[in-house]
Amino acid sequence: MEYNSLEVSMTPELFDRSIKGSPRSAIKELIWNSCDADATEIEVAFETDGDPKHPRVTAVTVNDNGTGIPYERVEELFGKYGCLDKTYAYKSPGGRVYHGKQGQGRYRCFSTGCFVMWTTVYIASDGKNINMK
Numbered sequence: 001m002e003y004n005s006l007e008v009s010m011t012p013e014l015f016d017r018s019i020k021g022s023p024r025s026a027i028k029e030l031i032w033n034s035c036d037a038d039a040t041e042i043e044v045a046f047e048t049d050g051d052p053k054h055p056r057v058t059a060v061t062v063n064d065n066g067t068g069i070p071y072e073r074v075e076e077l078f079g080k081y082g083c084l085d086k087t088y089a090y091k092s093p094g095g096r097v098y099h100g101k102q103g104q105g106r107y108r109c110f111s112t113g114c115f116v117m118w119t120t121v122y123i124a125s126d127g128k129n130i131n132m133k
Contacts (some may be wrong), residue, residue: 006119015110018107018108018110018111018129019108019111020111021108021109021110021111022111023057023060023111025108025111026108026109026110026111026112027044027060027062027112029106029108029109030062030080030106031052031111033066033106034062034064034066034098035066035096035099036066036092036095036096036098036099037066037067037068037092038066038094039064039065039066040065041065042051042062042064043061043062043063043064044060044061045060045061045063046061047057047059047060047061052123060112067092067094067122068121068122069120069122071122074120088101107116
């Protein structure tokens with residue numbers, strides 16, 4: 001499987017601010033991002049190490065049916081800390097009042113572990129689904 005990588009520019013101070021907080025707050029931010037993307041279905045799944053007496057969460061997955069991010073706008077909207085459409089708009093395209101506006105919540109995921117992968121799926125103007133990781 002091929003992955004695209006994106007360089008995110010931020011100062012060490014901003015990164016430190018992003019990773020502070022609990023994994024619970026990071027998951028909450030992802031759910032809010034799903035809502036801000038007009039998702040009507042959100043699924044949160046946890047993988048554990050299999051120890052029934054003391055299970056340890058090894059992966060968290062949040063899936064939704066929100067609008068996604070068009071490939072041509074990923075670098076602009078996702079790759080710059082603090083930059084997103086929600087900064088300049090009050091409501092989502094579906095009419096929902098946005099929860100977040102600072103473009104920082106998605107980076108709270110780094111408080112959950114050392115590897116974070118985002119996948120976006122959107123419908124292109126020709127009606128085809130486009131997947132990007």
